[in-house]
Amino acid sequence: MEIEAIRLRGFRNYRALDAAFVPGVNLILGDNAQGKTNLLEAITYLSTGRAFRTRKEQELILFGSDFADLEADVLSKNRDKTIRAVLFPGRKPRQLYLNGVKQKNFTTLEGELTTVLFCPEDLSILKAGAEKRRRFLDFALCQLRPGYSRALQEYQRLLDHKSRILKDWRERPEYLDILPDFNLRLAQFGAVLIAYRANYFEKLSRLTAEYHREFSGDREEITMAYHTVSTVENPLAPRSQVEQAILQHQEAHLRAELESGQCLTGPHRDDFEVCCNGLSLKSFGSQGQVRTAAISLKLSEREIFRDDTGEEPVLLLDDVLSELDDGRQDFLLNQLKSGQVFITCCEARKFTKLGSVTHIAGGQLQPG
Numbered sequence: 001m002e003i004e005a006i007r008l009r010g011f012r013n014y015r016a017l018d019a020a021f022v023p024g025v026n027l028i029l030g031d032n033a034q035g036k037t038n039l040l041e042a043i044t045y046l047s048t049g050r051a052f053r054t055r056k057e058q059e060l061i062l063f064g065s066d067f068a069d070l071e072a073d074v075l076s077k078n079r080d081k082t083i084r085a086v087l088f089p090g091r092k093p094r095q096l097y098l099n100g101v102k103q104k105n106f107t108t109l110e111g112e113l114t115t116v117l118f119c120p121e122d123l124s125i126l127k128a129g130a131e132k133r134r135r136f137l138d139f140a141l142c143q144l145r146p147g148y149s150r151a152l153q154e155y156q157r158l159l160d161h162k163s164r165i166l167k168d169w170r171e172r173p174e175y176l177d178i179l180p181d182f183n184l185r186l187a188q189f190g191a192v193l194i195a196y197r198a199n200y201f202e203k204l205s206r207l208t209a210e211y212h213r214e215f216s217g218d219r220e221e222i223t224m225a226y227h228t229v230s231t232v233e234n235p236l237a238p239r240s241q242v243e244q245a246i247l248q249h250q251e252a253h254l255r256a257e258l259e260s261g262q263c264l265t266g267p268h269r270d271d272f273e274v275c276c277n278g279l280s281l282k283s284f285g286s287q288g289q290v291r292t293a294a295i296s297l298k299l300s301e302r303e304i305f306r307d308d309t310g311e312e313p314v315l316l317l318d319d320v321l322s323e324l325d326d327g328r329q330d331f332l333l334n335q336l337k338s339g340q341v342f343i344t345c346c347e348a349r350k351f352t353k354l355g356s357v358t359h360i361a362g363g364q365l366q367p368g
Helices: 036-048 120-127 130-144 146-168 173-177 179-215 239-252 254-260 287-309 326-334
Strands: 002-011 014-020 025-029 068-076 079-087 095-098 101-103 115-118 222-227 271-276 314-318 341-345 356-361 364-367
Touching: 002 036, 014 036, 014 364, 025 036, 036 068, 036 079, 036 115, 036 130, 036 314, 036 341, 115 287, 120 130, 120 287, 130 146, 130 179, 130 271, 130 287, 146 173, 146 179, 146 254, 173 179, 179 222, 179 239, 179 271, 179 287, 179 326, 239 254, 271 287, 287 326
Parallel strands: 025 341, 025 356, 115 314, 314 341
Antiparallel strands: 002 014, 002 068, 068 079, 079 095, 095 101, 222 271, 356 364
């Protein structure tokens, strides 16, 4: 997997950008607020169909521009491909293209460009609420498993309908007649989500523990636990069993849901816990431990992608060396010897001998 070139028009602070990249390490140097992270955000948007710093596409369009145009030439599955997205302000829907052919939605582009991103905001995966951790799993699985993406979309659609029923049933009592149907469908698609997450998490937790142990020089041990619907005793059990367990949980929480007007049961409340030497990183982890664990998660994600697809995903590292001691920096740099890597930083430091160096200033790239 390789990004050969990228072209941006009206994206973030890029009025116009045409840049080519090398297959190995691409070091993007520049001061703060010059557009280094914006470049990584453009790459991840073409990879996942979503920006990692905002959910509002309006914020991706350069102020005063009528649209944002993102296009990348990609070597994927031994074939040259072009992926393009055109974003518009207001409610006009985006336009997506693969090799110049317009696509109905992003589903047909999934897997064409796979990326693994680390950015400072990823520390919140381990320190913030459960939504961040679910989003981390969703981002990875949507790239890796198109079936997961479709199931997630359908589950969210059903959840929205059920939420409306629970909110409005007092004014519209007849809504309660269709609630069992939505509960059944939610249980069916919920079981699919749990199966995907549990299988992925099993590999992720094992690899993360290995990376973190080496990262820390055998001084720290990471353990991880996946938490889903409490009646699901084994998330790796056959889906029919998981589905019945979800239905059981729904029945037990029916009265509470009707009284609160909220959907209180289902994998949309999933979470996972990460501990270092037996203590929760969320509550007790130091900045160095949290950063090391977050990077270990990302390196594990890359390895899973490579083993599963046979291709190395593009690795995107934004300000990655901050708060790492020399030993941990050296370990990380040794992991960059395969695949294509993009690294942003303000100072070259140990990166200068790794590959191509490009300077950025005011939304302009200048090869150096």
